[in-house]
Amino acid sequence: MRKHARTRSSNPGSAGHVVAVDIGGSNLRVALADTKGRILGKFADSTTRKSSPKTLVKQIQNGVSQLLGQAGVPRTSLLSIAVGAPGVTNRDAGVVFATSYLKGWKDVPLADLLESALHVPAAVENDVKLAAIGEHWIGAARGIPDFVFLAIGTGIAAGIFVDGRLIHGPEWVAGEVGYLIVPGTPEESSRRGTPGSLEKMIGGKGIRQTLLQSCDRASALALGGLTATEIFDLAVTGDCRAQTLLERAARILAYAIHNISCVLNSSLFVLGGGVGTNKPLLAATQRILEPYTQPSCPKLVISSLGQDAQLIGAVRIALDRARIESR
Amino acid sequence: MRKHARTRSSNPGSAGHVVAVDIGGSNLRVALADTKGRILGKFADSTTRKSSPKTLVKQIQNGVSQLLGQAGVPRTSLLSIAVGAPGVTNRDAGVVFATSYLKGWKDVPLADLLESALHVPAAVENDVKLAAIGEHWIGAARGIPDFVFLAIGTGIAAGIFVDGRLIHGPEWVAGEVGYLIVPGTPEESSRRGTPGSLEKMIGGKGIRQTLLQSCDRASALALGGLTATEIFDLAVTGDCRAQTLLERAARILAYAIHNISCVLNSSLFVLGGGVGTNKPLLAATQRILEPYTQPSCPKLVISSLGQDAQLIGAVRIALDRARIESR
Numbered sequence: 001m002r003k004h005a006r007t008r009s010s011n012p013g014s015a016g017h018v019v020a021v022d023i024g025g026s027n028l029r030v031a032l033a034d035t036k037g038r039i040l041g042k043f044a045d046s047t048t049r050k051s052s053p054k055t056l057v058k059q060i061q062n063g064v065s066q067l068l069g070q071a072g073v074p075r076t077s078l079l080s081i082a083v084g085a086p087g088v089t090n091r092d093a094g095v096v097f098a099t100s101y102l103k104g105w106k107d108v109p110l111a112d113l114l115e116s117a118l119h120v121p122a123a124v125e126n127d128v129k130l131a132a133i134g135e136h137w138i139g140a141a142r143g144i145p146d147f148v149f150l151a152i153g154t155g156i157a158a159g160i161f162v163d164g165r166l167i168h169g170p171e172w173v174a175g176e177v178g179y180l181i182v183p184g185t186p187e188e189s190s191r192r193g194t195p196g197s198l199e200k201m202i203g204g205k206g207i208r209q210t211l212l213q214s215c216d217r218a219s220a221l222a223l224g225g226l227t228a229t230e231i232f233d234l235a236v237t238g239d240c241r242a243q244t245l246l247e248r249a250a251r252i253l254a255y256a257i258h259n260i261s262c263v264l265n266s267s268l269f270v271l272g273g274g275v276g277t278n279k280p281l282l283a284a285t286q287r288i289l290e291p292y293t294q295p296s297c298p299k300l301v302i303s304s305l306g307q308d309a310q311l312i313g314a315v316r317i318a319l320d321r322a323r324i325e326s327r
Numbered sequence: 328m329r330k331h332a333r334t335r336s337s338n339p340g341s342a343g344h345v346v347a348v349d350i351g352g353s354n355l356r357v358a359l360a361d362t363k364g365r366i367l368g369k370f371a372d373s374t375t376r377k378s379s380p381k382t383l384v385k386q387i388q389n390g391v392s393q394l395l396g397q398a399g400v401p402r403t404s405l406l407s408i409a410v411g412a413p414g415v416t417n418r419d420a421g422v423v424f425a426t427s428y429l430k431g432w433k434d435v436p437l438a439d440l441l442e443s444a445l446h447v448p449a450a451v452e453n454d455v456k457l458a459a460i461g462e463h464w465i466g467a468a469r470g471i472p473d474f475v476f477l478a479i480g481t482g483i484a485a486g487i488f489v490d491g492r493l494i495h496g497p498e499w500v501a502g503e504v505g506y507l508i509v510p511g512t513p514e515e516s517s518r519r520g521t522p523g524s525l526e527k528m529i530g531g532k533g534i535r536q537t538l539l540q541s542c543d544r545a546s547a548l549a550l551g552g553l554t555a556t557e558i559f560d561l562a563v564t565g566d567c568r569a570q571t572l573l574e575r576a577a578r579i580l581a582y583a584i585h586n587i588s589c590v591l592n593s594s595l596f597v598l599g600g601g602v603g604t605n606k607p608l609l610a611a612t613q614r615i616l617e618p619y620t621q622p623s624c625p626k627l628v629i630s631s632l633g634q635d636a637q638l639i640g641a642v643r644i645a646l647d648r649a650r651i652e653s654r
Contacts, residue, residue: 088622146497160590167489169592169623170473176622179589181582187510189618196589196621255508262506262523263487263590265496291516294523295415295503296496 017073018322019064019118020314021083022127023047023056025101025154030063032071033315035079035322037138039308041067049101053108057117064118078120082318083110084127084310086155090172094124097172100155100193123321128175129166130313131272131303132159136166137316140270140304147268148260149303150177152253152276154204155195162264178203182255184248186210198256202249204228204275211249219244232280250284258289261298272303344400345649346391346445347641348410349454350374350383352428352481357390359398360642362406362649364465366635368394376428380435384444391445405447409645410437411454411637413482417499421451424499427482427520450648455502456493457640458599458630459486463493464643467597467631474595475587476630477504479580479603481531482522489591505530509582511575513537525583529576531555531602538576546571559607577611585616588625599630 015035022029030043043063047056060083068075087099094111114122125133132149135141141149145164151157156178160167167174179196181187190196200206207228212220219241223231232249235242257269271277279302286300305312342362349356357370370390374383387410395402414426421438441449452460459468459476468474472491478484483505487494494501506523508514517523527533534555539547546568550558559576562569584596598604606629613627632639 158590162489162494163492165490167591170594171592171623173622174590174592176592177589179622180586181509182586183508183510183512183514185510187582190621192621255514259507259509259586260590262504263485263502263587264494265498265501265503267497294517294519295500295506296498 015077016079016322017068017071017077018079018315018318019067019081020311020318021060021063021081022130022310022314023083023085023102024127025049025086028056028059028063029311030060030067031311031315032064032067032073033318035319037312037315037319039311039315040071040073042311043067047102049103051102053105053110053113057110057113060114061117078118079322080121080123080318081114081118082123082125082130082314082321083114084125084130084314085110086127088172088176089124089126089129091123091125091168094122096124098193121321123317125313125317126157126159126172127310128157129159129168130317131305131309132161132270132313133166133316134305134309134311134313135270135272135303136161138305138312139309140301141268144268146264146266147270148175148264148266148298149270149272149309150257150276151273152202152204152271153273156199156203156273158260160264160266177256177260180256180259182252182259184252184255198252202252202275207231207245207249207275212245215241215245215248228275229278232278236280246280246284250281251288253281253285254288254292257285257298257300258292261296265296266298267296269298269300270303271300272306272309277302277306343404343406343649344395344398345406345642345645346394346408347638347645348387348390348408349457349637349641350410350412350429351454352376352413355383355386355390356638357387357394358638358642359391359394359400360645362646364639364642364646366638366642367398367400369638370394374429376430378429380432380437380440384437384440387441388444405445406649407448407450407645408441408445409450409452409457409641409648410441411452411457411641412437413454415499415503416451416453416456418450418452418495421449423451425520448648450644452640452644453484453486453499454637455484456486456495457644458632458636459488459493459597459640460643461632461636461638461640462597462599462630463488465632465639466636467628468595471595473591473593474597475502475591475593475625476597476599476636477584477587477603478600479529479531479598480600483526483530483600485587487591487593504583504587507583507586509579509586511579511582525579529579529602534558534572534576534602538572542568542572542575555602556605559605563607573607573611577608578615580608580612581615581619584612584625584627585619588623592623593625594623596625596627597630598627599633599636604629604633
């Protein structure tokens with residue numbers, strides 16, 4: 001675990017407030033919550049590929065000030081802050097190793113930067129792992145010790161709970177399942193910072209760029225202007241070309257889920273992200289997985305917290321961080 | 328954990344002895360060890376597909392008596408016994424759910440049967456998971472908290488350590504990676520008790536029956552009489568047909584290892600089993616995996632305990648069981 005923060009809140013007991021932050025490739029979201037985990041207010045700002053850690057910390061500072069003001073909460077009531085980053089993150093050290101969404105972010109000591117700026121203990125975690133923590137706390141995986149939160153958006157990654165504990169791996173890359181190789185995905189290796197095999201096919205961009213282009217030319221022309229979820233929604237209306245594409249994406253996703261399940265015997269997969277929460281994709285994937293009963297049959301559900309999952313996970317670890325500090 | 332045994336050893340302290348058993352499809356092995364884990368003697372007997380739990384318990388009883396006699400150890404010195412079973416095993420309940428190697432074995436309360444027969448606490452675990460425990464204790468994975476013991480013989484399965492703990496999964500089938508589906512394996516589902524996709528291609532039988540038959544006819548004729556390891560050893564001498572087969576098996580194995588690694592970020596894979604310990608297969612798999620650096624590069628090594636891994640793992644959990652009892 002990280003060393004204790006150099007600073008302490010003046011109010012470390014059960015009263016007080018925490019801040020949850022989700023850093024995305026184009027959006028920054030900040031939420032203020034009480035110690036029961038209730039979100040009292042939200043703040044949003046933009047990020048770009050060029051957003052530096054310094055800029056982002058200033059945006060977060062600004063968001064925290066606005067939220068405290070709006071809720072009439074004094075700054076001394078702030079116990080801790082937790083931030084989700086879209087990349088490989090060392091939670092113990094509070095460092096973001098790298099993210100392909102923000103240029104030049106390498107080994108950023110984000111927790112230290114935030115502690116210096118806000119004078120409260122800070123925690124940093126990978127955003128998908130935070131979403132898994134959120135779903136485990138009060139979402140679709142509440143009370144489930146062994147489950148996988150599978151985020152499928154532009155990228156693909158998983159937050160994995162084993163025996164009630166989130167796993168990270170020795171290099172903090174457990175759950176980087178965007179690199180899985182299954183029948184239907186490219187077999188060649190991926191360079192750092194480029195999409196993995198699974199992402200290349202069924203990530204949001206992959207479905208349009210790779211999967212669609214590998215179909216017949218007529219499909220590529222007919223569906224070229226649509227997003228992945230628009231294509232899947234069209235499939236349900238009877239469009240044959242969209243159906244072919246949905247079927248191919250669902251089969252690749254089914255193999256990925258089956259393989260993860262063979263390794264972990266997870267009883268539940270919670271699907272999140274723009275593509276992952278698409279209902280036609282869920283239904284097609286469930287149908288394909290039906291005969292694959294060996295070694296086990298995981299249940300598939302869509303995230304119940306939606307886009308709030310990361311923020312709620314951040315509230316959870318901010319509360320944990322505050323409790324450790326108050327001991 | 329299982330309830331405490333109805334019986335207790337008269338000698339639960341640091342002195343005493345434990346028995347380790349490995350039940351295979353054709354062999355039964357029993358070992359006597361002291362509390363330092365040193366093996367003092369071994370006993371072997373045969374099993375057949377028809378071996379009943381009752382027969383096996385009698386064989387084990389006989390083995391224990393012989394070993395105690397040979398070592399001059401009084402029966403009162405026996406602290407506990409631990410058994411590895413070739414199938415899905417509930418370690419907490421001490422029950423073997425099923426095994427395809429022994430006919431009619433279904434929900435066998437093996438720990439209870441052994442406790443009644445031998446009057447000492449008994450533990451039961453899946454044999455591949457026991458081998459992983461052995462390698463973690465004093466073998467190739469000593470001191471490594473995140474690793475995978477991958478057994479490739481007739482069947483394929485893994486014993487997985489995450490954060491220093493062996494994982495089982497809610498239905499006790501974590502690590503049943505013989506069912507993995509990767510490019511080059513069949514994509515159809517497998518029925519209970521039949522080999523999984525990965526096993527069908529690169530299990531010992533699979534290499535000869537499926538992989539070889541999918542090659543050209545000349546290869547099938549030339550290599551048909553050889554075992555998988557004989558074919559791989561022949562490849563190193565320059566036989567082109569054997570080289571093709573080795574290359575195909577190694578590529579499938581490389582994808583399986585890559586996929587498991589994407590999920591877990593395990594830093595080490597320890598290969599065991601008749602096929603898994605083949606050096607040409609290891610070398611070819613390592614070469615294929617080289618460019619797959621994302622998300623991480625696990626190290627591959629061959630089991631250092633060899634065929635003793637299961638027995639040594641059994642000694643370890645027998646010692647644990649004795650310690651729990653003596654509290």
